[in-house]
Amino acid sequence: MAKTLAIIAVGVLLQLFAVWFLGASRDGGLFFCCRGVPDDIYHLALTHQLVTQFPPEEPGMVGTVVKNYHYLSSLAMADFIRVFHLPLTATVYQYFPLLVSILLGLTTVVTAQLLQLSNKITRLWLFFLYFHGDILYLLLFLRGKGLNFDVTIFDDATKLLAGPPRSFSILLLFTGLVMLLLWIRKRSWLTGVLTAVVLGSLMGFKVYTGIFALVGLAALGLYSKRLLVPALALIVSLAIYLPVNGASGGLAWNGFYRFDDFVAQPAFGLANLELARLAGAGYLVIIFAALYFVFLYGATILAFFQSRKTLSLLPKELVIFLLSAIAITGFVGTFFVQSVGGLNTVQFLISLYFVGALFAALTVSRFPKLAIALVILLTLPRPFYEAWGNIQMIKNGQGFFVSAGQLEALNFLKNNTPTTSVVALPPDLARQEVSLYVRFLADRPLYVAGYTGVLQDHQVAGAKERLDKPDLGKIDYLYVPKQYSFPSSGQKVFENQDVSVFQIPKI
Known part of the structure; x- marks a missing residue:
């Protein structure tokens, strides 16, 4: 247990560096650091609105009700601020981030115990959960660009807490998985209702996580021919989603743009491959896709290499729930854009880091010790580099200052x-x-x-x-x-x- 708690402690610490100094007192003013400061300030303004007003107005436009956004995480924090008279900034970016990060690890441990997973798998699961990130630095190194960590595209694990909607939704998703496992075992109607409410409410915390849960429940319902829980979750989701997001638009086909755009990034020096594809070598898109997923997901890509033996460690119902949701939301995130929000469908792909952590742990747990050590060594540079960058920004006063x-x-x-x-x-x-x-x-x-x-x-x-x-x-x-x-x-x-x-x- 000591090793398990140590992984959680280090993971929590690395995540907190990104948000702990938002709104800190410095030189008589306020210092906002480190990553995603504009979004962080928006969440502070939105939560401030919800302390005294519901539904909230757009913080930046008086008289305009917030639409096309998920704000239940801000509402939850606003209720605590209002009832217990807590300070706004400390609550949003100190108290709750610490609580959410710790609870995420502990919920994972509880889930692993319910699944009767070994300590080795549990620790690897926690490792991928807290330390996942890309290995673009390796692509740059192989391209002769040196050891460069400045190029990044997806958010890694250290940035989870910077966005309350995502951090709350991932924690609730894991909580919903615990309840889902209990429902699968006991088939209690009360547990089923609570599972539906928890997973259905995700739509108000983060739409992308909510869709993931609904897809998984729908697949599970069709498999088991028990549609009550998925139907109830859908009703809860629609009740939350439609009043705020009813006019948010739909999806549009985007083809292989993500892969083409990735390869065309000047930093990688691969633009000649994109030119070759445009000249008629269409088959190159397969190579582009492989480069995209391998180097953006890093070791988490190992989640897609399962065997019957590894999958047999999980209940069949959980496998159906997770793999169906991963496949469908991953497809949508890869090949579609939103009418409102554009390329924000990438949020589906970022969420796969967290749900893929379990499957990556199952795969890596069967590796020899040397291979496991190599996976860990290739994964750690990204989160530690990001955390070190946050520390340097704090030390040097780099950020937004009031x-x-x-x-x-x-x-x-x-x-x-x-x-x-x-x-x-x-x-x-x-x-x-x-x-x-x-x-x-x-x-x-x-x-x-x-x-x-x-x-x-x-x-x-x-x-x-x-x-x-x-x-x-x-x-x-x-x-x-x-x-x-x-x-x-x-x-x-x-x-x-x-x-x-x-x-x-x-x-």
Whole structure:
């Protein structure tokens, strides 16, 4: 057990480096580090909205309800903040990440015990869960580019906690697997209902994980001819999905674009192969696909090399659930794009890291010790490099910084203006995704902000018009950092070395 807990402890530590210093106090201001800071700030702003309002408005556009997004993870954290009066940033990126990361490991151990897997398989499962990542550095090395870890495409295990929707959904998926195993054994109607509710609710945490669970349940239901649990899970999913995502659009065929685009990346020096394919060597797409999956999935690709003996270690029902979901969502993620969200179907492929960890562990457990050691040595460089990069960013203060002067101005807005006051930002600032920090630090609605991020991704109508032609009649205050300008201004009510705040007079 000590070795098992050690794997969990190291894995949790590496994951926390990516989020622990988001919103940390530094030089009188706030420091946001390390990876995916614009998305992190959006999740903070969205959770802040949900503390006082449901359904939530877009943090960057007052009067617009959030659509085409899954926000149950933010709602769960907002409830804790509201009930227990917890601090926003610490709750979202310290308390819950620590809890989720630990529970993910412990849930995996419980699942392994229910499956009666050996300690060796359990530890390998945890290893792939906490340390998975690409081996693109090996491709670059083989291409004579040296030992380069800077090129990466998929999120590795160290980035799990940076996205609350994904981290919550993966934990709940594993929890649902525990309940599914109990239902398979006991066939209790209560366990079946709870399983359906847990797996069905995934649609509100992360749509891609929710679809994975529904596909697995549908396949299992067709196999066992027990359709009640899949039907109930579908009802729960639709009840959560349709009100928020009903207009999110569908899928469009994308062909072999992912493979072609991967090979054409300048860093790999393989563009000549893509030119050869375009010249008529169509068979090369098979090689492209092999390169794509092998080097992006790394050792996790071994999950696809199973035998009857390894699969016999798992209940047949679980194998049907997992392999059906892996096959169908993997196919969709590879060959389709979304009408809204474009290439975000890659989220299906990223999720396969986590569900493929079990099968990779089954395969590798049958390797000789030397081969297992080689797999571990090839896998570890990516997560440790990413964690070391996070440490260096923290040490050197690389990240997004809200200065003491900006905090002073934000506190002025928070403490000296009506709670319904609408704040506008300079257009150049409002276009930036990180501009949403004003929403939760000033605790005031924003006229328009974060345009190039979620407002575009969520296809929010009217956002560009607000940005290009602001209606001063709908704006109460202007928050203008010194490096920006606003086309119109009112009465200056606050000024320091960093920011000016103007009040727009009402006629």
